Amino acid sequence: MHISIRNLCKAFGNVVANNDISVDFAAGQIHGILGENGAGKSTLMKMLSGIYTLDSGAVAINGNEVLLGAPIRSLQVGIGMVGQDPLDIPVFTILQNIAAGAQIAGHTQIADSFAAWNALLGFELQPHLRIQQLTVGQRQQVEIIRLLITGSQVLILDEPTTGISAAQKDALFGALRTIAREGKTVLFVTHKLDEVAALCDTVTVLRAGSLVGTQAQMPVAKDVILQAMFGDRSAQASFTVGHHHPNGTLWHLNDVVMQSANLRLGPFSQEIAAGQIIGLAGLEGSGQTLYLQHLAGMRLPRSGSIRFLNRQLVGARHDAVYLPADRLHEGIIPSMSLVEHVQLLHKHLLDPGQTARQKVLQLIRDYNIKATPDIALELLSGGNQQRAMLALIPESARVILVEHPTRGLDAYSAESIWHRLQERCTRGTTVVFFSADLEEVMTYSDAIIVFYGGSLSRILDRDTLTEQSLARLIGGVGFAEVMQ
């Protein structure tokens, strides 16, 4: 089935997620859709699968314009999507999962079609197992079969290789090739360059919500794709940031394995020096959060040891402050004011007098927060919330571990946040941060660690890298040479 997308636009509030996108996807091929986080890939796919409505533009299938806007309509015209977190029902068996939905025939036919696709695609699913007993990779396989049974002619996979094993990835790629050979259209959304090179017939690159160039037949040189994904960033390099000088080792990591539900880093050993700013680069979900939480002592390593100031790290410490990405939910208590936050942090300030208020007024001046002491933090702008969070970090903190320090902030707010962080660093606090913004990582870090595909690099000196070489590493090009 041939899909033509014409002048598709989608905005959320003031943020334009897709800007005038026109592209064709031919039948019987696997099409790679590539882009950074936030480039607008998922938005485009969610419009095709009916989860989002289109603001403007049109979609035609085999030359006939179709009306999308609800999942049922997309399913009726034959477009189905497998999400990053498969949308299935954990307590149901595989067969029940397939049966629960529109556009499905009787029970016996389901079992037969399931067996047929399971064999054709080389999956080894047992139809009576419950979804909650399966791995993410197997759940993905169930979703693929389900969509094929419902008659999908276009199969969208959104970042399907996140959180699945290498063997499952091979099985998936094999299955997708089979599906394409059956004459169906496969849209493969990813940020991993090598996967597109290994699997896809064409590549389409999105950057900042817009299409870069036109769709190209693979193979395309990696440099050309990287250039398309990240743009020409070397032009705007202007480092005005001073170097910090590391003094003494803060963390000793010895044969550490860090593990979460679907990610595993290591084993690796590292020594991290104090008094510098370390940037973690890599596509989101490559293990940066896991790494930060281990440095903070919030998670303990699966094996190996982490020593902080020559002591075994056994739990979260008061002098290692972790600022999560979701600051409104995890970082602050939205309905409480600065005064109340200060009182929470310092028990001795919980007094009827004015001690807490005076401290807050001081913080408001020092950190240039546009707020009164008693206003609820949820009412502040993003930049002010972020500054408030920084202000609430006690001076005694030796370490600040921060996710996306300036995400969603305008340039001015971002700069002022970095000004505060650098001040802290000059006074001896070590800052470790990760950001999806390459420029931010390059501008403010003294040292950089790159995360890619479940591994991390050595601690690299910022000055040995350029934005382009960093972009290559993030895409996995030449990563092996710097790997731990």
Add this chain to the structure above:
Amino acid sequence: MDQLVLDLAALIAMSTPLLLATLGVLIGERAGVINLSVDGSMLLAGMVGFAVAFTTQNVVFGFVAAAVVGALVAAVVGYLGISLGLSQTAVGFVLALLCTDLSSFLGNPYVQQSGPAVVAWPIPVLADIPILGTILFHHDPLIYAGLLLVPAVAWYIERSRPGLILRGVGERPEALYARGIDVVRVRYTAVIIGGALIGLAGAAYTLDLKQGWTYRHTAGTGWIALAIVIFGAWKAYRITFGCYLYAALQTIASRMQVNDWNVPTQVLQVAPFVVMIVVLAVVNSLSTPAVQTWIVTIPAPMQRLFAYITSPAPASLGKPFDPAG
């Protein structure tokens, strides 16, 4: 022996309103909607059902009216809880209070009136079977309907495809939406059909098992129905067992009263409620982490038994659904 047979027959009969109400609650909750208004809903529907039957001198009209009232109250729960996304608990609670007072107010003219009632209809031949005939086949059509409804609802929810979709909507509505299902419509349908059953439960009292109308005629049965659905882990047969267990406790309590066992009446009256709370607490504690770690150490058949007892609530119970989210 004869007394026991008569008691069992009475047990089957007197459980009918509770059975209808729990099945109504069950259908809504499996789709993810809590209708907490059950008790008020039963009262209002029972009162209206009696009033209509009294005025028209026709029992069937009374039941139809009761079902409509139950469905309307459920539709209000649906509109506020599903369409507007308000807290279903709060909405249901307020409606329960409102309907209770409304039934007392509007039902004033019908207090202590005697109206038409369902007439007994022993099933020919079957009713003559010794013991079993007396227990099961000496009732009236409403009671037979209640008995037949249990396997029907169980089959619908657990075995049929619409039932599968209903359960899916109660577990993970966003998944069913992505599969092309109109989640809102499924939820409305479920809660309204459930509401109609709850309405019938009210009329089952006023037109059959506790004929006539008085203030607070259901004596809190609606609240018990909500608890029994939890006790029965959202499974039709276990809920039915729960209904009979509760009725049995009540029978025992009243028997003890008659036999003058030197226990204060009040203790016996509240005993079934206390037993219900204890059972809920025990069942609930089985799913705590500490108990779960202990359970994996016991023999496999025991583990299966515990897993059966502790089957969890529908994952999206009481949560509003937003397709764009």
